[in-house]
Amino acid sequence: MSRMISVLLWSALLLVSTVADAAPANTGVRRLALLVGVNDGGPERTRLRYAATDAQSFSQVLGELGGVAASDRVLLLETGRSGLLEGFERMKRLVASSKASGASRVEVLLYYSGHSDETGLLLQGERLTYGELRRALEGVPADVRIAVLDSCASGAFARRKGGSPRPAFLVDAGSRVTGQAILTSSSEDEASQESDRLGGSFFTHHLISGLRGAADMTRDGRVTLNEAYQFAFHETLSRTERTQRGAQHPAYDIELAGTGDLVMTDLRATSAALVLTDSLEGRLFVRDEAGRLVVEVMKVAGRSTELGLAPGRYRVRRELDGGLSEAAFVLSEGRSTQLVSASFSSVLGEATVSRGGPVDEVGQAVPGRRRLAFNFGIVPGVSSNDWFARGAEVENGWALGFMNHATALKGGASLSVLSNAYGDEADGVLATAGVNVVGGGMRGVQASSLLNVTGRDQRGAQLTAGVNTVGASMRGVQVSSLLNVTGQEQGGVQLTGGVNTVGGGMTGGQIAGLLNTVGGTMSGFQVSGAVNQARSVSGLQLSLVNVGGDVSGAQVGIVNVGKVVRGAQVGLINVADEVHGAPVGLLSFVKQGQLHLELWSSDIQLTNVGVKLGGRHVYSTFVAGFDPTDRLQRYSLGVGLGVHIPLGTRFWVDVDAVGSSVHLLREPFEGSNLLAQARAMVGFQIFPRLAVFAAPTYNVYFAFSPEERRDMTRFTARERPLGEGGSMQYWPGIQLGLRI
Numbered sequence: 001m002s003r004m005i006s007v008l009l010w011s012a013l014l015l016v017s018t019v020a021d022a023a024p025a026n027t028g029v030r031r032l033a034l035l036v037g038v039n040d041g042g043p044e045r046t047r048l049r050y051a052a053t054d055a056q057s058f059s060q061v062l063g064e065l066g067g068v069a070a071s072d073r074v075l076l077l078e079t080g081r082s083g084l085l086e087g088f089e090r091m092k093r094l095v096a097s098s099k100a101s102g103a104s105r106v107e108v109l110l111y112y113s114g115h116s117d118e119t120g121l122l123l124q125g126e127r128l129t130y131g132e133l134r135r136a137l138e139g140v141p142a143d144v145r146i147a148v149l150d151s152c153a154s155g156a157f158a159r160r161k162g163g164s165p166r167p168a169f170l171v172d173a174g175s176r177v178t179g180q181a182i183l184t185s186s187s188e189d190e191a192s193q194e195s196d197r198l199g200g201s202f203f204t205h206h207l208i209s210g211l212r213g214a215a216d217m218t219r220d221g222r223v224t225l226n227e228a229y230q231f232a233f234h235e236t237l238s239r240t241e242r243t244q245r246g247a248q249h250p251a252y253d254i255e256l257a258g259t260g261d262l263v264m265t266d267l268r269a270t271s272a273a274l275v276l277t278d279s280l281e282g283r284l285f286v287r288d289e290a291g292r293l294v295v296e297v298m299k300v301a302g303r304s305t306e307l308g309l310a311p312g313r314y315r316v317r318r319e320l321d322g323g324l325s326e327a328a329f330v331l332s333e334g335r336s337t338q339l340v341s342a343s344f345s346s347v348l349g350e351a352t353v354s355r356g357g358p359v360d361e362v363g364q365a366v367p368g369r370r371r372l373a374f375n376f377g378i379v380p381g382v383s384s385n386d387w388f389a390r391g392a393e394v395e396n397g398w399a400l401g402f403m404n405h406a407t408a409l410k411g412g413a414s415l416s417v418l419s420n421a422y423g424d425e426a427d428g429v430l431a432t433a434g435v436n437v438v439g440g441g442m443r444g445v446q447a448s449s450l451l452n453v454t455g456r457d458q459r460g461a462q463l464t465a466g467v468n469t470v471g472a473s474m475r476g477v478q479v480s481s482l483l484n485v486t487g488q489e490q491g492g493v494q495l496t497g498g499v500n501t502v503g504g505g506m507t508g509g510q511i512a513g514l515l516n517t518v519g520g521t522m523s524g525f526q527v528s529g530a531v532n533q534a535r536s537v538s539g540l541q542l543s544l545v546n547v548g549g550d551v552s553g554a555q556v557g558i559v560n561v562g563k564v565v566r567g568a569q570v571g572l573i574n575v576a577d578e579v580h581g582a583p584v585g586l587l588s589f590v591k592q593g594q595l596h597l598e599l600w601s602s603d604i605q606l607t608n609v610g611v612k613l614g615g616r617h618v619y620s621t622f623v624a625g626f627d628p629t630d631r632l633q634r635y636s637l638g639v640g641l642g643v644h645i646p647l648g649t650r651f652w653v654d655v656d657a658v659g660s661s662v663h664l665l666r667e668p669f670e671g672s673n674l675l676a677q678a679r680a681m682v683g684f685q686i687f688p689r690l691a692v693f694a695a696p697t698y699n700v701y702f703a704f705s706p707e708e709r710r711d712m713t714r715f716t717a718r719e720r721p722l723g724e725g726g727s728m729q730y731w732p733g734i735q736l737g738l739r740i
Contacts, residue, residue, distance in 0.1 A: 029103065029106075031068045032068065032073075033068045033072065034090075034091050035055045035074065036110075037052035037056065037075075037113045038115070039052055039114065041122040041125075042122055042125035050194045051150075052489065052520055054113040054200045054205075056077075058113075061208050064270060065270055066264060071577070074550075078124070079124075092139070095108065105178075107142060107144040109147075109148070110145070112147075114150075115152065120133065121133060137180070144178055144179065144181075145180045146181045146225070147181070148183045150184075181262070183252050184250060184252070185202075185236070193240060199293055202239055202248060206232045209235070209297055210231035210235075212265070212267075212295050212309065215227040219303065221268045223263070223264050224263055225263075228264050233250045265308070272308075272312075272332060272335060272336075274336075275338045276305040276306070276307070277338055277340050280299055280339060280341050281301040281320065282318040284298075284299055284317070285317045285318075286316045289312055294314075306336070326345060327344045369392070369394065369395045372389060372395070374397065374400075375394070375401070378401055378402050379403050380405055394406045395410055396412070397412040398414070399414040402416060402417045403418050403419045405419075405420075405423075407424045408426065409425075409430070410425075414426070416432045417433055419432055419434045419436070426441075426444065429447075430448075431445075432447075432448050434451075435451045435452075436451070436452045441454070441457040441459075442456075445461045446460075446462045446463070449465045449466065450465070451467050452467070452469070453469050454474075455472075458472075461477040462474075462476075462478045463477075463478075466483075469484075469486075470486045470487060474502075475490075477492050477494075478490075478492075478493075478495070479494075480495075480496045480498070484500045485501050486503065490502040490504070491508055495511045499514055500512045501515075510524075512529070514531070516534075517534070519534075520535050523539055524539045525540040525541070526541045526546075530543060531544065532548075534549070536548060536549040537550070537552065542556045544558045546561065550565075550566075551565040552567060554567045555574075559574075560574045560575065562579075564577060564578045565580065565581060569581075569583040569585065570585065571585045572585055573585060573588075574614075575588075577590070578593070579593060582615065582617070582618040583614050583618060586620060586639070587620065588618075593614055594612050594619040595613050596613075596740060597609070598737055598738070599737055599738050602625075602735040604636075604714075605627040605634075608623060609624055609625070610624070612642075616644065619644055619656075621640045621641070621656060622638070623637070623658055625660075634664060635665065637660060637661060639660075640656045640658030650684055651682070651684055653683070654679070654680075654683070657676070672704040673704060675701050676699070679695045679696075680697075681735070690740060691738070692739075696734060698731075698732055699717075699729075699731055699732075699733050701717075701728070701729045703726050704722065704724075706727075717731035
């Protein structure tokens with residue numbers, strides 16, 4: 001025993017001498033963001049198309065230019081009242097953690113895109129009043145709080161009883177600001193509008209364009225709160241004056257104090273930049289390689305403008321003096337690219353009709369249609385539509401033929417041998433042995449053997465032996481043998497032998513032979529033969545490999561990867577930032593959990609080493625040991641599962657069960673035995689990365705043959721015989737050790 005104590009003292013001195021000091025505290029500004037996008041306002045509200053997309057775009061610009069790290073952004077898509085309130089609680093915890101780490105100032109930004117009315121936010125049929133929202137926001141103990149609401153009548157949130165907003169923003173270049181700021185997309189009695197042409201809401205689109213540099217009026221490489229709001233106000237007002245719903249007036253309520261304005265984005269932080277030179281002028285529409293409109297700016301001659309964008313390929317369209325021109329460019333990492341007038345080439349404008357009638361969201365007229373109850377189609381150009389409509393847009397009720405095509409189908413069915421094609425919308429049933437294509441929205445069923453395509457929203461089902469694709473949101477069922485694609489939200493079930501992919505959130509289930517992927521929140525279940533992936537999960541992922549962001553529910557597979565997990569991870573390998581629940585697996589790597597190296601001596605072996613890894617309360621452990629007094633002839637290897645119980649700030653208890661096999665060096669990995677141990681390790685934390693512990697143990701050694709019988713302990717053990725010459729020893733023991 002004296003030898004064991006001396007070894008422990010020597011190990012303790014060695015470890016203490018190598019313990020490094022903690023990293024210096026963070027003394028800078030830390031910025032946090034809660035971003036919420038909810039398309040579903042309830043059964044009495046028209047479902048939005050771009051609320052979730054707007055929240056994701058706002059999150060992206062904050063990450064690229066706003067100084068908000070990915071771990072400091074909480075993105076909630078298609079959430080309800082309780083989910084939003086839980087988001088505020090997470091913000092409180094992040095603020096407390098930031099201040100504890102020494103941040104000199106903490107700023108919190110709330111962004112909401114979705115439905116609301118004059119009394120509160122509408123989240124999936126639930127209401128959060130503006131009073132509750134204001135109390136939740138003010139309950140976040142940050143130095144600066146900024147709220148951006150892009151929803152109808154959101155100006156009511158900025159309105160205060162018995163007073164009015166402060167008259168102006170602060171304008172000097174300092175940054176010592178405290179207080180609260182509220183920006184809303186519309187006044188208290190106006191509708192906030194979204195646009196298919198923009199692929200988002202007017203207000204958020206122009207606010208993001210401003211944050212990317214279009215609002216930098218001082219050309220100092222930074223966009224302040226004042227500049228961003230003024231740009232978004234004027235652009236939103238200008239671009240909504242011609243819409244059917246009328247002009248939209250953003251509002252604000254500012255209660256900031258200090259020595260300067262608040263910087264929202266720093267263009268100097270971007271890895272690539274687009275410089276609009278002095279001579280360039282016109283309204284510019286910049287789209288990325290996927291065709292998404294990322295920036296819109298009215299460029300005036302005489303001053304340059306710098307836009308902060310991610311590296312990649314882009315196209316830009318310019319409107320100037322009634323003409324259109326286009327240019328293409330590539331932004332490279334760490335470089336600025338200049339755009340000049342000579343970069344553009346003229347293009348033809350789209351044909352429009354301007355003789356009265358209804359107008360679309362940008363004031364262009366919509367031509368009338370001619371309704372023909374029935375169409376017989378042979379090939380494009382040879383059909384009853386072509387004979388009777390003579391080139392006009394046609395809406396059919398029924399269609400039959402080899403190849404059917406028209407502008408729209410309303411209330412009937414289109415049956416063909418080769419294809420059904422409708423340029424605008426379809427309401428009914430499309431069935432073919434070939435391909436179904438709808439350029440706009442679809443209500444009903446598409447059935448084909450090769451391909452079903454809907455350009456915008458689909459309400460119904462797609463069934464094919466090949467590929468189903470929906471450009472916007474899908475409510476219903478997609479069934480295919482190869483591929484199902486939904487560009488935005490999916491409500492219902494996707495079932496395929498190959499790949500299911502949803503660009504936005506998913507409510508329901510996905511079943512695939514190979515891969516399920518969801519770009520937003522997965523609410524329901526994902527089951528696949530290989531990989532499940534989602535930005536966040538509320539439900540179950542079951543596959544060989546599961547990858548999620550924040551997970552509320554369970555991941556079951558060989559490999560599970562998440563960020564903040566509220567529930568369980570069950571697999572061979574589990575990876576997460578935080579687990580509020582149980583990671584059950586062979587290897588569980590949790591950033592805010594257990595990862596320790598332990599050295600100890602016991603009554604069985606003088607020298608032992610173990611690794612513990614897992615969540616805050618559940619861990620797995622891997623142990624190995626040998627005894628120098630036995631001339632290194634015997635060693636053991638084992639694995640176990642346990643529970644960590646904190647007792648205040650210094651003390652803790654680990655209770656676990658460990659199973660090991662004992663081997664002889666001359667016969668490695670041979671033998672038929674089992675050493676089972678139950679341990680209760682009581683520890684005291686000396687330093688953040690150094691603790692001592694003592695553990696009473698109860699041990700049972702099973703020797704399944706006479707050759708495996710050994711004297712396992714320095715203490716007295718009881719022994720019982722087992723069948724066929726085996727034996728069982730059992731005894732209480734002890735361990736003393738160090739944890740790093």
